[in-house]
Amino acid sequence: MPVSNTLPARSRRPPRKDQRVWRNMNVDKQLEDAWLEAFNSLTVYKLISICAGHPASDRNSGTHLNFRLKAEWFSQDSQNFEKSLKKLQLSLSDLFEQHSCVRMDYTKTYSANRSSQHDIRQSLTISIRPRVRREITDYDDTTRAWFDNMVSAMQEFDSQSRQIMDGDKSCGNSHVEIQK
Numbered sequence: 001m002p003v004s005n006t007l008p009a010r011s012r013r014p015p016r017k018d019q020r021v022w023r024n025m026n027v028d029k030q031l032e033d034a035w036l037e038a039f040n041s042l043t044v045y046k047l048i049s050i051c052a053g054h055p056a057s058d059r060n061s062g063t064h065l066n067f068r069l070k071a072e073w074f075s076q077d078s079q080n081f082e083k084s085l086k087k088l089q090l091s092l093s094d095l096f097e098q099h100s101c102v103r104m105d106y107t108k109t110y111s112a113n114r115s116s117q118h119d120i121r122q123s124l125t126i127s128i129r130p131r132v133r134r135e136i137t138d139y140d141d142t143t144r145a146w147f148d149n150m151v152s153a154m155q156e157f158d159s160q161s162r163q164i165m166d167g168d169k170s171c172g173n174s175h176v177e178i179q180k
């Protein structure tokens with residue numbers, strides 16, 4: 001279920017019976033405030049969808065988390081940015097692979113006018129799912145523990161990502177300003 005707080009209130013559907021409203025968004029009932037708070041307070045990543053998991057009969061029933069890199073973190077220096085991507089991928093595997101399947105997707109698209117930088121669109125998404133897909137319909141301790149783990153892993157990944165991208169920015173730009 002996509003999470004968006006940019007929709008005007010009137011276009012938001014009333015919550016389904018397995019959902020509740022959190023900050024003007026419909027979220028799965030089992031998702032705890034502390035997790036939603038943490039996933040929405042990251043520096044580098046924006047939460048774009050979160051799901052507690054649903055009965056297997058439901059389409060897209062799997063527990064998951066999806067994040068997107070916030071626009072201000074994309075670099076115009078594509079060589080440095082590609083270096084950063086490799087480091088991000090390593091950090092992601094280190095932090096998540098014990099509990100989860102993670103996937104990082106980067107896309108860069110150019111529109112018709114190739115000469116203008118404004119026509120380059122970049123997108124970086126991180127998709128995270130529990131390694132073991134749940135078969136039962138009830139929300140269980142395993143899922144709760146997974147979300148708890150994901151909060152700390154995601155906070156650490158956010159902080160490492162920030163260091164990686166700040167570091168690459170300063171290497172690519174040796175200009176130092178001295179103010180008097």
Ligand SMILES: [Zn+2]
Nearest residue numbers: 028051052053
């Ligand atoms: Zn859901």
